[in-house]
Amino acid sequence: MNFWKNLIKNLNNEEKTEFTSRLHEKIKKYFPDKDEQFHIKTACLSGLMARIAFADLKIDLSEQEVIKKSLHKWMSMTEEEASLVSKVCVEEIRDLAGNENHLYCLPLRESLAVTERYKIIETLFAVAAADGSVDNKESEEIRNINNGLLLEPKHFSAARATVLEYLASLKD
Numbered sequence: 001m002n003f004w005k006n007l008i009k010n011l012n013n014e015e016k017t018e019f020t021s022r023l024h025e026k027i028k029k030y031f032p033d034k035d036e037q038f039h040i041k042t043a044c045l046s047g048l049m050a051r052i053a054f055a056d057l058k059i060d061l062s063e064q065e066v067i068k069k070s071l072h073k074w075m076s077m078t079e080e081e082a083s084l085v086s087k088v089c090v091e092e093i094r095d096l097a098g099n100e101n102h103l104y105c106l107p108l109r110e111s112l113a114v115t116e117r118y119k120i121i122e123t124l125f126a127v128a129a130a131d132g133s134v135d136n137k138e139s140e141e142i143r144n145i146n147n148g149l150l151l152e153p154k155h156f157s158a159a160r161a162t163v164l165e166y167l168a169s170l171k172d
Helices: 002-012 022-030 036-053 061-074 079-091 093-098 101-111 114-129 136-148 153-161
Strands: none
Touching (some): 036 061, 036 079, 061 079, 079 093
16 A cells, blocks of 8 residues: 555654654554554544544544544454544543644645545544534634645535535524
């Protein structure tokens, strides 16, 4: 996979900033048999999803389920592994809320193609819509992440269109 080659290349580049967070450290602890690329990508993806789930200051079980399913798909995890990471990122939500989006976006934008980064934005909207409504705070947080992933406004608009029926701004 080109993703892994690019991520390894970026991790070996001394000019790049080292990624670490409490979430990253816990993932390393729970998955010692996995490589560093797995740890970083898992921490970044789950961190971004948890930020969106917690944007309204609560995490619904439906949002946590979408996080779990997304990790299962994105990281080729077993359901048990995805459930563990989902639980860990929810437990670490306060730490995640204190981190800037760029800490999670930088490793992803340096290693993923535009189409893969766009899929992340679609996934974030799926997390936001899981509780039945995408509120303005969630949408704006995703817009910031879209910018952090160096995507264009058209990517944000296209991903947002996938959840039009859930947009709180269009209800009422």
